Amino acid sequence: MHRATLLAAVAALAGNAAAQFNMLRFACSQLVVERTDPLVNPGQFYTPHLHQIVGGNAFNITMDPANDPAEQSTCTSCSFVQDKSNYWTAVMFFHHRNGSYIRVPQIGNGGPQGALINDGGLDIYYIPSGRTTAFKKGFRMLTGSATNTNDNNVNRGNICHRCWTSPNENTFVGGAPCTGSDTVAIPKDPRCKLIRQTLIFPTCWDGKNLDSPDHQSHVAYGQGSGANGGGACPSSHPVKLPQVMYELMWDVSKFADRNMWPTDGSDPFVYSMNLGGAAAHGDYVFGWEGDSLQKAMDNGCNLNNACPSAGLTTQPPAQYNACKKKQQAPEDVNGWLQAMPAGEVAMKA
Numbered sequence: 053m054h055r056a057t058l059l060a061a062v063a064a065l066a067g068n069a070a071a072q073f074n075m076l077r078f079a080c081s082q083l084v085v086e087r088t089d090p091l092v093n094p095g096q097f098y099t100p101h102l103h104q105i106v107g108g109n110a111f112n113i114t115m116d117p118a119n120d121p122a123e124q125s126t127c128t129s130c131s132f133v134q135d136k137s138n139y140w141t142a143v144m145f146f147h148h149r150n151g152s153y154i155r156v157p158q159i160g161n162g163g164p165q166g167a168l169i170n171d172g173g174l175d176i177y178y179i180p181s182g183r184t185t186a187f188k189k190g191f192r193m194l195t196g197s198a199t200n201t202n203d204n205n206v207n208r209g210n211i212c213h214r215c216w217t218s219p220n221e222n223t224f225v226g227g228a229p230c231t232g233s234d235t236v237a238i239p240k241d242p243r244c245k246l247i248r249q250t251l252i253f254p255t256c257w258d259g260k261n262l263d264s265p266d267h268q269s270h271v272a273y274g275q276g277s278g279a280n281g282g283g284a285c286p287s288s289h290p291v292k293l294p295q296v297m298y299e300l301m302w303d304v305s306k307f308a309d310r311n312m313w314p315t316d317g318s319d320p321f322v323y324s325m326n327l328g329g330a331a332a333h334g335d336y337v338f339g340w341e342g343d344s345l346q347k348a349m350d351n352g353c354n355l356n357n358a359c360p361s362a363g364l365t366t367q368p369p370a371q372y373n374a375c376k377k378k379q380q381a382p383e384d385v386n387g388w389l390q391a392m393p394a395g396e397v398a399m400k401a
Contacts (some may be wrong), residue, residue: 075179076348078356079369080106080130080139082172084377085385086392089140090115091194091267091335097381101198102143102324102393106173108136108339111378116334117262118336121339127375129173131356132364137339137386139176141298142198142323142332143385144238145308145392149314152388156302156321161221165355168364169369177297181255183279184294187338188345189357190262193271195253200266203236205328209252213329215239215340216246219305229279229297238321238329242308247321251298251334255282255287267335277360294349298334325352381387 085104093099094114094220098206105111115121115138125136144156160170168175196211210228226232229250239247254271261270271293275283282295304321307313313320346362353359358366383397390400 059383066292069268073089074352074354075177076132076353076355077168077175077177078131078135078366079160079168079170079372080128080173080176081113081369081373081375082106083109083129083138083375084379085143085172086358086379087381087383088113089335091192091337092198094292097209098383098395098396098397099381100325102175102230102385103140103335104172105138105140105377106130107337109375110136110139112225112338112379113376115192115337117192120189121337122189122341125339127372128150128172128252129375130176131168131366131369131372133339133367134344134363135176135339136341138337139174139251139336139337141174141297141300142325143226143323144249145246145300145322146304146312147314147318147320148388153392154388155249155385156304156307159220161299161301162234167222169354169373171369171373172301175280175293175299177299179279180349181280181283181295181299182292184292184349185257186294186340186343186349188262189338192263192267192336193253194267194329194333194335195251198325198331198333199327200330201327206236206278206330206332207273208234208236210273211329211331211332212236212250213238214248215241216248216301217243217246219245221246221248221301229299231278236329236332238252238319238323240320242310244308245303245305247302247304249298249302250279251301251332252277253296253336254281254289255293255295256285257291257293258289259291294338294345307357321393321400324392326394 110124212234347362
């Protein structure tokens with residue numbers, strides 16, 4: 053049985069007994085929602101699609117690798133004080149049959165490993181498997197493709213969606229991430245109360261380049277797939293990294309009425325590229341203070357708990373929820389919109 057599958061089974065049966073499988077799992081609230089992307093579109097305002105960004109408030113449109121987010125951030129929207137990294141994803145929208153769009157709200161995560169409280173945003177996992185080498189200052193990467201429209205081009209074991217028939221994750225649905233009935237496509241089922249999105253990053257590094265032109269070639273997936281800490285690495289990318297996983301809970305409960313859904317056969321739920329689940333993607337810029345992440349991996353730090361052996365401290369939800377940043381590309385992205393935010397500044401419906 054794979055480690056992740058075992059973890060899920062133990063968690064479902066024994067609650068916090070799953071803590072024997074040590075990994076970081078913590079909340080990160082929204083820092084800002086805006087059209088910027090310092091990896092794919094550095095220096096550009098009003099990038100082609102909208103992102104939600106979490107983490108350190110030093111986030112900016114260039115993210116110069118010479119500048120350390122851990123040193124420049126004065127707060128972080130993540131629960132670990134030492135994590136000033138930035139994490140971002142596309143935003144899910146509901147497309148009403150009248151042509152208007154609205155952002156799908158998000159809820160915090162629960163489950164057998166304990167509730168995580170988020171103001172939007174996502175949950176972050178760092179899953180070790182054996183000896184891992186933490187990311188270096190200036191490291192960044194992305195997973196997925198914002199232009200992909202073919203589900204078959206996506207490994208379902210790394211990027212997936214789950215129809216969550218419970219109104220919260222306190223009632224666990226399914227098994228390990230990206231297994232069972234999980235799909236690359238965004239589910240279209242009125243029975244879904246939530247849609248859980250999972251993005252799993254590569255765990256193997258070439259050991260030389262902190263980035264690459266496509267932000268992907270310097271890393272690779274190991275053998276196998278899923279949330280198992282990553283399998284054996286290829287010789288081209290021999291350095292084992294902690295496995296980074298994003299988990300998002302989109303609350304679609306208010307959109308279950310099919311009378312609200314488009315009549316032309318188009319999808320009711322789309323990402324901010326106006327595309328479906330095949331275009332799901334995530335971006336990562338490392339920003340942990342000093343060697344705190346390496347110490348966390350070496351000392352078996354667990355879940356969202358303070359870890360004195362690694363110097364990790366946590367902050368309460370009220371504190372990390374309060375870490376916000378003013379939009380660098382100002383536009384109203386709340387409420388019903390006439391069209392997906394793209395091109396010119398978005399307009400209200």
